[in-house]
Amino acid sequence: MHSALQFELLAKCSVTKARAANLILPHGPVPLPIFMPVATQGSLKGLTPEQLEETGCRLCLNNTYHLGLKPGQETLDALGGAHKLQSWPHNLLTVVTNAESRFQMVSLLKLAQVTEDGVRFLSPHDGTPMLLTPEHSISLQNSIGSDIMMQLDDVIATTSPDLARIEEAMWRSIRWLDRCITAHKKPESQNLFCIIQGGLDLELRRICTEEMVARDTPGIAIGGLSGGEAKDAYCRVVDTCTGLLPDNKPRYVMGVGYPEDLVVSVALGADMFDCVWPTRTARFGNAVTSAGILNLRNAAYSEDFSSIEEGCTCICCKPLSEGGLGITRAYIYHLAAKETVGAHLLTMHNVHYQLSLMGRARQAIMDDAYPAFLKDFFRRLYDNDTSRVPTWVVDALRGVGVNILAW
Amino acid sequence: MSDPSGPERSPDPLRFTILAGSASTSGPRLGLLTHDARNTLETPHYIADTSRGVIPHITQDTFRRHTDVKGVYVALEDFVEKAPLKTPPIYLQPTTTSPSSTLRTFTALPDTTLSILAPRRLSPIPSPNPNSSSSLAICTSVGFSALSIATYISAAAPSLNPDILVAPADIPHGNPAPSLKRRVKMLDRTASWLTDLQRAKGRVGGDYAVFAAVLPLPVEAQRWYLDSLLDAVTDDGHGDGEGHALPAGLAIYDPSAIPALPQPLTHLPRLCLAPAHSPSQLLHSIALGADLTLAPFLSTATDAGIALTFTFPAPRGASPESKSDSESDSQQQQAEKHPLGTSLWNPTAHALSTAPLQAGCACYTCARHHRAYVHHLLAAGEMLAWTLVQVHNLACLEGFFRGVRGVLGGEGEGGIVDGGEGEGGMEGRVKGRFEEERARFEDWYEVEMPVSEGVRPRGRGYMGLGLGSADGGGRGRGKGKLNGGGKWKGGGLGMGMGMGKGGMRRL
Numbered sequence: 001m002h003s004a005l006q007f008e009l010l011a012k013c014s015v016t017k018a019r020a021a022n023l024i025l026p027h028g029p030v031p032l033p034i035f036m037p038v039a040t041q042g043s044l045k046g047l048t049p050e051q052l053e054e055t056g057c058r059l060c061l062n063n064t065y066h067l068g069l070k071p072g073q074e075t076l077d078a079l080g081g082a083h084k085l086q087s088w089p090h091n092l093l094t095v096v097t098n099a100e101s102r103f104q105m106v107s108l109l110k111l112a113q114v115t116e117d118g119v120r121f122l123s124p125h126d127g128t129p130m131l132l133t134p135e136h137s138i139s140l141q142n143s144i145g146s147d148i149m150m151q152l153d154d155v156i157a158t159t160s161p162d163l164a165r166i167e168e169a170m171w172r173s174i175r176w177l178d179r180c181i182t183a184h185k186k187p188e189s190q191n192l193f194c195i196i197q198g199g200l201d202l203e204l205r206r207i208c209t210e211e212m213v214a215r216d217t218p219g220i221a222i223g224g225l226s227g228g229e230a231k232d233a234y235c236r237v238v239d240t241c242t243g244l245l246p247d248n249k250p251r252y253v254m255g256v257g258y259p260e261d262l263v264v265s266v267a268l269g270a271d272m273f274d275c276v277w278p279t280r281t282a283r284f285g286n287a288v289t290s291a292g293i294l295n296l297r298n299a300a301y302s303e304d305f306s307s308i309e310e311g312c313t314c315i316c317c318k319p320l321s322e323g324g325l326g327i328t329r330a331y332i333y334h335l336a337a338k339e340t341v342g343a344h345l346l347t348m349h350n351v352h353y354q355l356s357l358m359g360r361a362r363q364a365i366m367d368d369a370y371p372a373f374l375k376d377f378f379r380r381l382y383d384n385d386t387s388r389v390p391t392w393v394v395d396a397l398r399g400v401g402v403n404i405l406a407w
Numbered sequence: 408m409s410d411p412s413g414p415e416r417s418p419d420p421l422r423f424t425i426l427a428g429s430a431s432t433s434g435p436r437l438g439l440l441t442h443d444a445r446n447t448l449e450t451p452h453y454i455a456d457t458s459r460g461v462i463p464h465i466t467q468d469t470f471r472r473h474t475d476v477k478g479v480y481v482a483l484e485d486f487v488e489k490a491p492l493k494t495p496p497i498y499l500q501p502t503t504t505s506p507s508s509t510l511r512t513f514t515a516l517p518d519t520t521l522s523i524l525a526p527r528r529l530s531p532i533p534s535p536n537p538n539s540s541s542s543l544a545i546c547t548s549v550g551f552s553a554l555s556i557a558t559y560i561s562a563a564a565p566s567l568n569p570d571i572l573v574a575p576a577d578i579p580h581g582n583p584a585p586s587l588k589r590r591v592k593m594l595d596r597t598a599s600w601l602t603d604l605q606r607a608k609g610r611v612g613g614d615y616a617v618f619a620a621v622l623p624l625p626v627e628a629q630r631w632y633l634d635s636l637l638d639a640v641t642d643d644g645h646g647d648g649e650g651h652a653l654p655a656g657l658a659i660y661d662p663s664a665i666p667a668l669p670q671p672l673t674h675l676p677r678l679c680l681a682p683a684h685s686p687s688q689l690l691h692s693i694a695l696g697a698d699l700t701l702a703p704f705l706s707t708a709t710d711a712g713i714a715l716t717f718t719f720p721a722p723r724g725a726s727p728e729s730k731s732d733s734e735s736d737s738q739q740q741q742a743e744k745h746p747l748g749t750s751l752w753n754p755t756a757h758a759l760s761t762a763p764l765q766a767g768c769a770c771y772t773c774a775r776h777h778r779a780y781v782h783h784l785l786a787a788g789e790m791l792a793w794t795l796v797q798v799h800n801l802a803c804l805e806g807f808f809r810g811v812r813g814v815l816g817g818e819g820e821g822g823i824v825d826g827g828e829g830e831g832g833m834e835g836r837v838k839g840r841f842e843e844e845r846a847r848f849e850d851w852y853e854v855e856m857p858v859s860e861g862v863r864p865r866g867r868g869y870m871g872l873g874l875g876s877a878d879g880g881g882r883g884r885g886k887g888k889l890n891g892g893g894k895w896k897g898g899g900l901g902m903g904m905g906m907g908k909g910g911m912r913r914l
Contacts, residue, residue, distance in 0.1 A: 041783075041784075041787040042780075042789070043784055043787075043789045043790075043791040044791075045789075045790060045791075046464075046789075046790035046791050046794060047791065048469065048771075048791065048795070049775070050472075050771075051466070051469070054468075070783060070786050070787050071758065071779070071782075071783040071786070075758055075759060075779065079761065085779065085780055085783065086780060087775050087776050087780065302496050303496045303499055305499070305500055305501055320515075320518075325467045326515055327467070327515055328500070328513070330500070330513070331460070331513055331514065331515065333496075334459060334496065334497075334513075335459055335460075335461070338548055339458055339459050339463065340464060340790055340793075340864065341461045341463070341464065341465065341466050341467075343790075344466045344790070344794075345466055345467075348466075
């Protein structure tokens with residue numbers, strides 16, 4: 001099918017399946033691998049688009065379902081799309097509903113009903129029903145004008161024991177992709193990505209991957225994951241899917257965001273990731289650093305006048321002498337949960353961390369030094385203690401030729 | 408000049424010059440507040456109110472990039488939760504600023520921004536405990552507490568070292584009409600605390616300038632206290648050997664005291680600490696001779712989703728609406744007042760509007776964004792809404808003060824500043840012009856802020872104590888619900904705001 005992107009594969013790791021590439025989208029190029037922060041409702045949790053830009057972000061997420069409710073399709077059409085709504089000159093990717101919210105709706109709120117027609121939601125705001133068909137989801141995304149749009153898929157929690165339902169959802173997702181492709185009005189300016197389903201069943205994933213690849217969308221997503229499944233099962237699915245995917249297309253694993261998940265998934269051959277976790281956890285006072293998560297609401301930090309992370313180049317951590325703000329852990333502690341500015345500062349740091357982590361991974365892949373990068377990453381994260389490296393990491397990396405314990 | 412009993416006194420880094428308007432008479436005046444290391448403030452000027460060291464919603468990088476704030480007001484009660492049991496971390500902050508100021512480093516305040524430290528917030532939450540002869544009742548984020556005067560004074564130097572230190576004043580917050588006995592106590596304590604402060608400064612040094620309190624009492628009632636401020640001047644203008652110096656400025660809690668101030672105090676810069684609830688109250692203070700003022704209505708408007716749109720001088724001629732209405736007679740025009748701002752919650756007015764928040768405004772929000780976005784962010788409960796509105800409102804207020812200074816500087820009158828011929832005639836004319844414009848402003852604009860249909864950001868910290876601030880502009884959760892019309896319950900807003908318990912909800 002028609003594509004509005006160019007994918008330039010720059011380097012492949014000679015040991016693992018990691019890849020470095022340039023993805024040239026309608027609103028500019030982005031480097032792969034990449035982490036994409038989630039601006040669900042058209043803003044990234046208190047950050048101005050300018051501040052988001054400054055973290056290095058050139059591709060962020062919006063949520064089709066949320067923007068469809070507010071500000072609504074009419075407004076989006078009148079304004080000329082979501083880029084204009086939020087004055088964001090860079091790329092946008094729209095998920096229809098992120099998997100996480102769908103699971104929540106399915107399992108907790110009983111708000112979603114799936115039929116062959118589509119998914120029926122009740123608005124969490126006022127209970128108004130909204131039928132999201134593949135056609136409607138595409139029409140909304142055409143109004144949004146996202147550079148990458150996602151197909152409507154039938155997501156089942158990977159933890160579901162109902163294999164028949166999982167298989168049904170997989171086949172339905174394929175049928176819905178066909179409907180999405182037909183409904184897509186702007187293939188020359190917007191890229192539609194398919195989403196591979198099939199739960200944790202590798203055979204279903206294989207079938208689905210084959211079907212999806214045959215439809216030749218500009219990019220390919222692996223969906224339905226990060227819904228609470230075991231990490232080793234997650235890794236097997238990603239590994240299986242990437243093994244069947246063509247080299248010349250971007251691969252997006254949806255809903256993934258912990259730093260260790262990112263670097264392992266890159267080793268397994270994935271290129272793109274999104275997650276609300278780094279920004280949400282910032283609002284709880286948690287800083288993401290290469291030594292792990294620091295909860296800056298802990299009184300231990302009240303007199304810690306070091307930067308959030310030593311050597312970090314985000315605007316908060318950089319010293320005044322280098323044009324940064326010189327924000328200290330003690331000051332974040334002082335603000336945490338009392339002034340939203342504290343959350344905004346940490347959000348900038350966390351997003352910057354994730355983006356720069358992917359930037360360093362990319363450089364390592366280009367230098368063909370990704371295994372060494374992985375070792376260094378886990379050594380810092382677990383303070384040189386090999387016994388703390390989780391088994392799933394050891395196994396997953398061993399599967400792609402890296403013995404992470406040998407540092 | 409030399410003072411054998413203390414460190415050598417360097418010339419005060421803070422200086423104030425009156426450019427237009429008279430030092431000897433009351434009335435509006437134009438001045439320059441200069442500081443060796445900071446921005447020069449043309450007065451009258453606006454000082455931004457902070458909460459825990461930040462202007463609400465404005466991160467330090469946004470502050471640098473998109474505001475023109477030249478001075479901030481910081482309350483020590485925001486930083487001393489566990490004192491005296493535990494030394495407040497802000498005292499311990501290593502610093503490399505010059506002059507060394509832990510306050511500046513801790514709060515990441517730019518080097519050029521003038522800092523003003525006071526014991527309490529501008530609209531302090533009244534404490535159930537009274538002040539004592541040696542301490543102020545304060546409200547910290549963990550509850551009511553007492554701040555000893557000795558602690559406040561010793562915090563000022565060498566650690567915090569603000570540019571301006573507001574001397575502690577014994578004001579019984581929540582009691583607007585203290586008894587005669589209480590008044591005597593207020594004066595006694597305020598005077599003796601000031602002496603303590605002056606002595607300490609003489610002993611320890613410190614680059615801060617002391618602003619002495621003018622209490623919210625009739626001037627006659629505090630005459631002897633105000634006269635006592637002058638005791639020192641009889642010497643050499645720098646005070647006696649005990650370090651008893653003339654204060655560098657006055658912190659005025661009720662601007663109506665200004666006209667009756669003793670003559671020798673009139674050349675001092677005046678920081679007005681009466682919380683202004685509207686621009687016309689600001690004009691009132693300025694008309695009496697305030698040089699620096701705070702405007703708590705700014706954040707109140709921001710939290711209500713109201714973009715301020717007033718200008719000074721008020722627009723001339725017919726408003727756009729009445730222009731199109733050709734048959735409107737002049738009387739009707741006069742009766743029709745204009746709003747001070749616009750509530751961005753209003754969907755019919757703003758949902759599709761790509762107009763800036765205020766026509767012709769050059770602030771970041773107006774230059775890069777439009778009303779439709781801010782309206783969407785408010786409706787979606789996204790925190791960025793309040794950031795964008797706050798950036799604009801700060802710019803609107805800066806413009807207002809620029810306008811005030813323009814009128815006082817005789818803009819469009821040939822200019823009084825360089826006029827030289829001075830004397831009553833010219834000054835009278837400027838004062839007259841200011842009064843004229845002030846009257847026109849009040850004719851043109853409504854008195855009250857427009858009503859907002861929406862909910863405010865969830866109260867947290869000082870405002871989240873559920874007590875409401877003294878000015879009634881609290882951003883409490885309760886208020887949000889009251890105004891919310893059931894559209895967004897606490898949890899719904901929590902999705903956007905999620906910092907506290909309610910924010911645990913997953914997206």
